[in-house]
Amino acid sequence: MTITAGRVRSRGPVLHPRLCAVLTAVSCLVHLWLAASGHHQAWLGVLMIGLAAVCIPCTVHIWRHSRVGALHQVTISAVAMVGLHAVLLLGAGGSGHAHGRGPASNAVDTSGAAGLLLVIGLEITTALLAATLVARLRRRVAR
Numbered sequence: 001m002t003i004t005a006g007r008v009r010s011r012g013p014v015l016h017p018r019l020c021a022v023l024t025a026v027s028c029l030v031h032l033w034l035a036a037s038g039h040h041q042a043w044l045g046v047l048m049i050g051l052a053a054v055c056i057p058c059t060v061h062i063w064r065h066s067r068v069g070a071l072h073q074v075t076i077s078a079v080a081m082v083g084l085h086a087v088l089l090l091g092a093g094g095s096g097h098a099h100g101r102g103p104a105s106n107a108v109d110t111s112g113a114a115g116l117l118l119v120i121g122l123e124i125t126t127a128l129l130a131a132t133l134v135a136r137l138r139r140r141v142a143r
Contacts, residue, residue: 013066013136020129021063024074027081027126028052028059030119051077062130066137071130078127082120089116 031052035045055077061070 013133016129016133016136017062017066020071020074020126020133021059023122023126023129024055024059024062027078027122028055030122031055062133066133068134068137071134071137075127075130075134078123078130081123082127085116085120085123089113089120 029052031048034040035048035052038045040048055074058070058074061067062074
């Protein structure tokens with residue numbers, strides 16, 4: 001970083017880490033909102049609050065310094081969340097799949113499968129942004 005006319009200017013990428021930090025913060029807010037909404041059991045709400053608390057420092061580190069350790073942690077957490085939500089989508093109650101009685105899907109119902117797909121999309125995007133930022137930072141250091 002350099003200081004020009006009283007402002008700190010970064011020599012590396014700026015938009016990429018900011019976007020990654022914002023998506024990580026959005027993920028934290030979604031976890032907090034879901035915990036507060038009361039749609040889940042109490043232990044799951046506490047777990048979601050704990051996950052958000054773990055991710056908030058990484059968000060700050062990514063926003064301010066693009067720390068590779070924080071980016072690795074966000075990538076691993078996001079991929080783990082993709083796996084967990086995929087298991088929930090495929091296994092928990094068969095929310096998007098039915099045989100025999102009734103329709104296979106309900107286009108109006110957005111609470112179950114569609115919500116999980118939105119979360120999976122958010123986490124995949126977060127993991128992709130964090131991983132590509134690590135690659136950009138490594139390539140910059142190698143030069």
